[in-house]
Amino acid sequence: MTRILFVCHGNICRSPMAEFVMKDLVRQAGLESQFHIESAATSTEEIGNPVYPPARRKLAEHGISCEGKRARQLTNGDYDQYDLLIGMDRANLRNMHRICGGDFARKLHLLMDYTDHPGDVADPWYTDDFETTWRDVLEGCQGLLEQLRSREGK
Numbered sequence: 001m002t003r004i005l006f007v008c009h010g011n012i013c014r015s016p017m018a019e020f021v022m023k024d025l026v027r028q029a030g031l032e033s034q035f036h037i038e039s040a041a042t043s044t045e046e047i048g049n050p051v052y053p054p055a056r057r058k059l060a061e062h063g064i065s066c067e068g069k070r071a072r073q074l075t076n077g078d079y080d081q082y083d084l085l086i087g088m089d090r091a092n093l094r095n096m097h098r099i100c101g102g103d104f105a106r107k108l109h110l111l112m113d114y115t116d117h118p119g120d121v122a123d124p125w126y127t128d129d130f131e132t133t134w135r136d137v138l139e140g141c142q143g144l145l146e147q148l149r150s151r152e153g154k
Helices: 014-028 053-061 090-100 130-152
Strands: 002-008 035-041 084-087 108-110
Touching: 002 014, 002 090, 014 035, 014 053, 014 130, 053 130, 084 090, 090 108
Parallel strands: 002 035, 002 084, 084 108
Antiparallel strands: none
């Protein structure tokens, strides 16, 4: 089983969008039993809060529910629990390195590294542009799933 943890600053916009988009893609591919997918925050600011309403609405537009999701913080122990920890931007990645004590097993990555244009996932908290974030997240998750499937020969 491949265990994936998506990470952003607050775990209320980008990383839960990635979590539930990836779960949907995996479900559509009939691979649910082969993946465990969650998300977390690098900060403590939003711990316990639900997914931000505009992010929830954007997922719902595409028939994806994130019901019951509450923000939680990344811990050092998550590094051992997950095969991949995927940040939404470079600031997340720096904080992930700090929280996890480095990346000796090369598990830390950026979501957009699985696309043809590496970089940061657009942050809708500052832009209020959830459509661009949706496109980034969808493209990154599709690329990640494609790479994992080709690696496993699925």
